[in-house]
Amino acid sequence: MAEVRIELIEKRIGQKTILPPLTLTVHDGEFFVLVGPSGCGKSTLLSLLAGLDQPTAGRILFDGVDVTDLEPRERDVALVFQSYALYPHMTVRENMAFPLTVVPRAKRLDRKRIEEEVERVAGFLGLSALLDRRPRELSGGQRQRVALGRALIRKPRLFLLDEPLSNLDAQLRASMRAELLRLHKELKVTTIYVTHDQTEAMTLGDRLVVLNQGRVQQIGRPHDIYAAPANLFVAGFMGYPPMNLLSARLGADSIRAGPLDLTRPPGMPPVDQAQSVTVGLRPEDLVVRPANGPGDEGNGLGVVRLTEPSGPTLWVTVELNDLNNEAFTIIGTAQAGFVPKIGERVAVSAPRTTLHLFDPTTEQRWGAG
Amino acid sequence: MGRHDDQGRFMMNRLRTRGLTVCVLVVVGLFCLGPVLWQAVTSVKPDQDLVRLPPLFPERVTSVHYDRVLLKSSLPRSLANSMIVATSATVTAIVVGAFCAFALARLPITGKSVILGVALVTSMFPPIAVISPLYLLMRELGLRDTLVAVGLTHAVYSLPLAVWLLTSFFQQLPKELYQAARIDGCTPLQALLTVIFPLARPGLAVAALLVFIFSWNEFMFALTLTASDATRTAPVAVALFPGLYEIPWGDLAAASLVVTLPVAGLALGFQRHIIAGLTAGSVKG
Amino acid sequence: MIRLSERAWGYVFAGPAFVLVSLIALAPIAAALWLSLRQQLPIFGIDEFVGLGNYLQLWGDDRFWAACRTTLYFTTLSVSAELLLGFGFALLLNHLSDGAGKGLRWAHVMIILPWAIPTVVSAQIWAWLYQPDYGLLNYLLVVAGLTEGAIDWLADPDWAIHAAVVMDVWKTTPFAALLLLAGLKTVPQELYAAARVDGAGAWEQFRRITLPMLMPVVVIVLVFRTMDAVRVFDAVFVLTGGGPGNSTETLSIYAYKTLFQTLQFGYGSALATAMFVLAALLSMLYLALLRRHVQGSA
Numbered sequence: 001m002a003e004v005r006i007e008l009i010e011k012r013i014g015q016k017t018i019l020p021p022l023t024l025t026v027h028d029g030e031f032f033v034l035v036g037p038s039g040c041g042k043s044t045l046l047s048l049l050a051g052l053d054q055p056t057a058g059r060i061l062f063d064g065v066d067v068t069d070l071e072p073r074e075r076d077v078a079l080v081f082q083s084y085a086l087y088p089h090m091t092v093r094e095n096m097a098f099p100l101t102v103v104p105r106a107k108r109l110d111r112k113r114i115e116e117e118v119e120r121v122a123g124f125l126g127l128s129a130l131l132d133r134r135p136r137e138l139s140g141g142q143r144q145r146v147a148l149g150r151a152l153i154r155k156p157r158l159f160l161l162d163e164p165l166s167n168l169d170a171q172l173r174a175s176m177r178a179e180l181l182r183l184h185k186e187l188k189v190t191t192i193y194v195t196h197d198q199t200e201a202m203t204l205g206d207r208l209v210v211l212n213q214g215r216v217q218q219i220g221r222p223h224d225i226y227a228a229p230a231n232l233f234v235a236g237f238m239g240y241p242p243m244n245l246l247s248a249r250l251g252a253d254s255i256r257a258g259p260l261d262l263t264r265p266p267g268m269p270p271v272d273q274a275q276s277v278t279v280g281l282r283p284e285d286l287v288v289r290p291a292n293g294p295g296d297e298g299n300g301l302g303v304v305r306l307t308e309p310s311g312p313t314l315w316v317t318v319e320l321n322d323l324n325n326e327a328f329t330i331i332g333t334a335q336a337g338f339v340p341k342i343g344e345r346v347a348v349s350a351p352r353t354t355l356h357l358f359d360p361t362t363e364q365r366w367g368a369g
Numbered sequence: 370m371g372r373h374d375d376q377g378r379f380m381m382n383r384l385r386t387r388g389l390t391v392c393v394l395v396v397v398g399l400f401c402l403g404p405v406l407w408q409a410v411t412s413v414k415p416d417q418d419l420v421r422l423p424p425l426f427p428e429r430v431t432s433v434h435y436d437r438v439l440l441k442s443s444l445p446r447s448l449a450n451s452m453i454v455a456t457s458a459t460v461t462a463i464v465v466g467a468f469c470a471f472a473l474a475r476l477p478i479t480g481k482s483v484i485l486g487v488a489l490v491t492s493m494f495p496p497i498a499v500i501s502p503l504y505l506l507m508r509e510l511g512l513r514d515t516l517v518a519v520g521l522t523h524a525v526y527s528l529p530l531a532v533w534l535l536t537s538f539f540q541q542l543p544k545e546l547y548q549a550a551r552i553d554g555c556t557p558l559q560a561l562l563t564v565i566f567p568l569a570r571p572g573l574a575v576a577a578l579l580v581f582i583f584s585w586n587e588f589m590f591a592l593t594l595t596a597s598d599a600t601r602t603a604p605v606a607v608a609l610f611p612g613l614y615e616i617p618w619g620d621l622a623a624a625s626l627v628v629t630l631p632v633a634g635l636a637l638g639f640q641r642h643i644i645a646g647l648t649a650g651s652v653k654g
Numbered sequence: 655m656i657r658l659s660e661r662a663w664g665y666v667f668a669g670p671a672f673v674l675v676s677l678i679a680l681a682p683i684a685a686a687l688w689l690s691l692r693q694q695l696p697i698f699g700i701d702e703f704v705g706l707g708n709y710l711q712l713w714g715d716d717r718f719w720a721a722c723r724t725t726l727y728f729t730t731l732s733v734s735a736e737l738l739l740g741f742g743f744a745l746l747l748n749h750l751s752d753g754a755g756k757g758l759r760w761a762h763v764m765i766i767l768p769w770a771i772p773t774v775v776s777a778q779i780w781a782w783l784y785q786p787d788y789g790l791l792n793y794l795l796v797v798a799g800l801t802e803g804a805i806d807w808l809a810d811p812d813w814a815i816h817a818a819v820v821m822d823v824w825k826t827t828p829f830a831a832l833l834l835l836a837g838l839k840t841v842p843q844e845l846y847a848a849a850r851v852d853g854a855g856a857w858e859q860f861r862r863i864t865l866p867m868l869m870p871v872v873v874i875v876l877v878f879r880t881m882d883a884v885r886v887f888d889a890v891f892v893l894t895g896g897g898p899g900n901s902t903e904t905l906s907i908y909a910y911k912t913l914f915q916t917l918q919f920g921y922g923s924a925l926a927t928a929m930f931v932l933a934a935l936l937s938m939l940y941l942a943l944l945r946r947h948v949q950g951s952a
Contacts, residue, residue, distance in 0.1 A: 052548050071657070073554040085545035089567045099553035102563065150553065390757040393746045394764075401764045401828065405771070407790050408779045422793045461674075469671035476664030484668065491679045493933060494686075495885045497909045498926030501919050502685035503678070525678040528671060557663040586772035588888040593914070604774040608892045618782055625775040636770035640762050647829070648836035 002062045002157040002190050003028040004049070009058035011044055019044050019214040021058065028063075029188045031181075033205035035195055037237070041214035042194045046162050049192065050079045062157060075158075078151035082163040084143045086135040092146050093118055093131040099154045121149045141172045152187070159191040165200065177203060198238050202226065210234050228356075232363040235280045235356060241315055243280045244330040247360060250275040255355070257281075258328045259320035260300040263352045277366055280356035286332030288316045288340060291347040298349030304340045305329060316340055318348055405629075412622035419619050434623035443598040444624055447606035452631075454516050454591070454602055455584040458523035462531045462580045463573060465524070470535035471561060475547055488529035496526070500593050507594060514596045522594065523584040530583070531576045534646060538572030539565065575646035578639055582632050603628040689923035696917055708924035718925065720900060721908040722932075728815060728890075728904060729883040732822045736879055737872070739823065740830025747831070748838040765828040773825060777892035780821040784808050808894055811901035818890050818902055825889070826882070830875045837871035838864070877937045884933045905929045 004026040011019040019041040026032040034042040047053035049060060051072035060068050067075050078099075086095050100114045109117070122128045125145045135143055144164060151159060161180075165173045181204065184191055195201055201208050202222045210217040210225065210233070217237075218230040229235040235243045248257035255262040257279040291301055302320030309315075314334040319327055332348055340346055357366035411419065413430040438444050472478055473485075503522065504513075512518040542565065550560035566573070591602040601609075607628055610621050636643060658666065693704045712718050743765070750757045768776065783791050786806040795801045807817045841864060849859050887906040890896065896903035896911070903911075905925065913922035 050548075050552055052551065071660075072548075072551045073556065077552065079549070079552045081545045081549060083543060083545050085543065085549035087546065087549075087564055087568075098550075098563075102550075102554045102559055150549075154554075390750055393750055394757055394760055397743060397746070397761055398764045400824070401768050404776075404779045404783060404824065405767060407783065411782060420788055422788050422790070465670045465674060468667035472664040472667040476667065477661050478664035478668060479661075484672070487675060487680065490683070491675060493881060493930065493937075494679075494683050495906065495909075495926050495929045495933070497885070497887060497906045497913075498686045498923060498930060499679070499682035500910075501913050501922065502682035502689065505685075506678075506682060521674075522678060525674050528675060532671065557658075557660065557667075561667075582770060586774075588772070588774050588892075604772045604888075607772070607778060608774045608888070610778070616781075618785070618788075621778055622782065625778050629771050629775050632770045632772065633767060636766045637763055640766045643766065644762060644832055644836070648833055 003064075004158060004190060004192070005059075005061040005064075006045075006049075007059045007061065009045070009048060009055045009060060011041075011048065011053070012056045017214070019048075019055075022214065022216060024209060024216065024219070026190060026192060027207075029190055031184050031191045031193065031204060031206045033193045033195060033201045033208035034211060035198055035201035035205075035208055035238075036211035036217075038196055039213075040211040042196075042211050043162060044214075045211075046079070046160055046192070046194050049158070050077055050160055051075050076154070076156050077158040077160055078154060078156035079160040080147045080151050080162065080164045082166055084135075084147040084167075086143055086146055086150075088135055091132050091134055092122075092127060092138070092149075095135070095146055096121060096127075096131075096149045096153055099150060117153055121153050124152075125149050140168050141176065144168060144176060148183070152183075156189065159189045161191065161193045163195055164193075166195075166197070173200075180204065199240065202238070210237060212237075228365065229280070230365050232278065232280075232358050235358065239282060241283045241331045243282050243356065244286065244332075245358075246279050246281070246328065246330070248277050248279040250277050250357075255279060258326075259302065259322040260330075260348065260350065262299055262350055262355065265352050265355050276360050278358040278360045278363075280358060281330070281350055282354065282356075283315060283331040284313070284333055285351055285354040286330065287335050287349050287351075288318060288332040288338070289335045289347050289349065290338060290340075291345045298347035300348050302330075302346060302348060304342050304344045304346055307334070307340060307342065314339065316346070318346060320348065405626075408622045408625060411618060412626055414619060416619060434619040435627070437620050438623045438627060442611075442620075442624075443601070444603070444606055444627065446598060447601050447603045448628070450516055450600060451585055451603040451628075454520045454523060455581050457516075457520040458527065458584040459577050459581045461520070461524035462527050463577050466528050466531035466576065467535055467566065467569070467573060468561070469528075470532045471539050471565060473532065474536045474539035475544060476557070488532060491526070492529040496589050500589065503590075504593055514594070514600050516600055518594045519591050519600070519602065520584075522590045523587055524580075526587075526590070527580040527583050531580055534576045534579070534649060535569070535572055537649060538569055538576075542568055571642070574639075575642045575649075578635060578643055579646050582635060582643075585632050686923045686926060689920050690927045692920040694919040696919070704920070708921050709928075711921065712924055712928060717900065717903075717908065718905075718928075721903050721905045724815065724900075724902065725884060725886075725904045725906075725929075725932075728819060728822075728886060728902075729880060731816075732819045732826075733876065733879045733883050735819070735823045736827045736830045737875060739827045740834050740875070743827065743831035744834035744838055747835050762832075765831060767828075768825050769828045769832075771825070773888045774892050776821060776825045777889050780817070780824070781808070781893055784817055809898050811898050814894050814898060814902045818893055821893060822883070822886065822889055826879060830879065833871055833875050834868065837868045841867045873940050873943065877940050880936050880940070881933050884929065884936065905932070 006022060006024040006026075008021045008023055009019065010021045011017075022041075022045070034045060036042050044053065048055050051067070051070060051074075055068065058068070059066055062075070087098065090098065096118050097114050100109055100117060118131070119128070122131055125148060127142070127145055127149060130138065130142060130146075135146065138146065144167075147164070164180075165176055168176060177200065180193075193204060195204075205222055207219065207221055208225065209219045212233050218225055218234045225234060225238055229238060229243075232245065236245065246257040246260065248255050248262075253264050255264060255277070262279065287298075288304075289298065300320050302318040304316055305319050306317035307314060308317075315331055316334050317329055317331050319329050321327055330348070334340055358364065359366050410426060412434050413432070414427045415429060415431045415433070418424070418427045469484075473481055507513050507515075507518040510518075512521075546564055546568065547560055550564040551557070555563065586604060587602075588604045588608060591605050592608070595601050595605065607621070607625055610616070610624060690708055691703060691705055692701065693707065694701050747758060747761050747765075750761065771779075783789050784807040786792060786804045786809070789807075791807070792801070792804045795805075805813060807813045845863050845867070846859055849863055854862065885906055886904055887910065890902055890904055891907055891910070894902045896907040900908075906929065909922050909925040909929065912918050912925055
């Protein structure tokens, strides 16, 4: 178990900046998720933490001890690779025992103890029947478990996972997510988990950091990030379907956001007249209703272009025109019991409290300073 | 009726394809094997049949040439020498080359282009040019007229090939395997010995085969670095085949076949690996 | 316990190879270059620095130019024959492989044999075939009615070099064929299908698809084979020893004789260096051609 502090870590190759200076603290025993689109630097950061790569500048501390110059083997970390990286020429048993068999002879457990440890971890992961198979004889999910077992057997201080679920099919992914949470609850090892999948990040993390091009966009608990995205990038990246973003004029008591006429949220401080903002509306907050009620126009009228049923909710893509007759498409949720047809005229209404406002020039959350 | 026609045409087509295949194989076979087969025929002809043509094939085959070559000449000694030289050259080149290739493929060393440049120059420079300095060097090292000198030279001159092949082989192994071994607590040396080399066995085998065949067949270094029957390798023995007044063609034929046998065996047994090794890189890139 | 950085391990791993190559290959190469600037005649006790004297002497040496011509003649003839023949074999075998996989296996078995045979042995095999009185070649030619008397292939200055070329072609065509065959296999079949749909005939398909796609392999074969042909030694040395006269004396053989028969170490090294320059120039020429081809098609 360890607290991990990353202080101004930086990675450059020649003139090219792979990772601009970055500072981050992961608490002891936490399940911490690094999430961002591919190329955001999350895998580089993981390599630096594991000691597979050396930073150009900055320090990494485990429990206050500087480990920046230590080799991987001296850091006591475990890493589960996206490709699992199981040794193809070894059986499951040999794969899992491997970390225990390569430690210097003086510190090595005797063979019987190693065997017991393998049996114990295998039982824990439901691998007992597969110990004498080779990796190529296993299914994707089983390989995943072996990779976890190989990582767990050493009882590492820090557990690193690099997109471990991305090679599994959707159903298996859901059950492995639950499994990972169970493991973490029982073992309480500090875990850093890298993914590009925001759903995974939201469901797994105690806390998460959103990265883009190597820069921290926001750090926080999943719900806080969802409820109050710090900037336009986070707003667009976290949540599915993505948040509707519309440029808008902020008036004295109304907001004109493209085709939508919105009411100012309560408690919002007064502003200078006619300011430009970007308004963000989550599809789950926008309600699409039949437009036949007299005078019931909601915040705007439009035509249904596409419907996407997704379990309990029905996503509706609506095309609306603003005052200059310019077309906008936004995604909303059909009102309970309402199944719109393509081409049908509908009303779209947004509740007052769940507006997200962003400064269009700085792209930061409006009023966040 | 139409069905019969179709079947007939199908059979004809198959026969034609089969016939074409056989034709091509016969042409290629005559070209490639003809001269060797003639040598084989020669090696079992009695002496009196060697100085007349026709008949092409002897009425009676004899093993006299093989008896002479294997029992009454220094050829067995030369074969043993070749075996020692080729084996030790192969082991040296593969061990030294594998470590170097891994460093080139996966480790962050500087000067990789320098090493590759050296390899290129080494393999381009005419061997004839280095022979006299090499001879002087071996004399200084006290290795003149020893098998060590020949084996070492063969190992070094086949190193560029071995390193080049193995580097591309190591690059094909997923780099996560090495990283996983490092995370699991291996030193780089442990990672190589327990994970990388066992996985690279096919590549190591291909490189070893090519080095062995090169060393077994090499003539110029072996000729100049050895001076006596005790150290002479098989190709040198075949080139300097003793003949008092006339060339003993029958004995020579037997000797050449015996000398060819080990490499021909390797080449035929492992032809798929060898072809993969020869064509690696040159075709992909 | 020793602690080394990843980079340091890299140097430890590459070290032995570097030491061996420096000692056994680089040092002798440097020594050869140094020797080529000296006049060394041990029998007369002469050993002095002569600068570019050896190279100037080379310039006026008729035997050197004759060896150059012989080498280039041998190289041009054998490399182009190997390439054409190899191409023919590769196309035939590629055709085979469409239907019967077994046929290709057999072809591989046969084709690898001349490649694997020691060059010295193949020279002896051919020396026996060329033998004027009981050699198979003369016998077959007479039976076929192509010649009347026996031709002494290796003793006739006009025939000897060609006899060497034929032997070399036999020995190394398989190598060219193997590489070209592997190259043919990498040409995506869809390209031919597309070309057929576009109305290209067999010849057009070969000229517009096969040939350009195979160009890099062709250049590699050319480079490998040219390097070897320019440096040719064992084949010709065992077959003819450079004779008759000096009609088959290639640069390697001239250098060998200069070094080991007349013991002129300086002059011999200059000869060898000239060979290296020739080989390097030729391969640079090929690479330039390849680059132009690649740019032209891009």
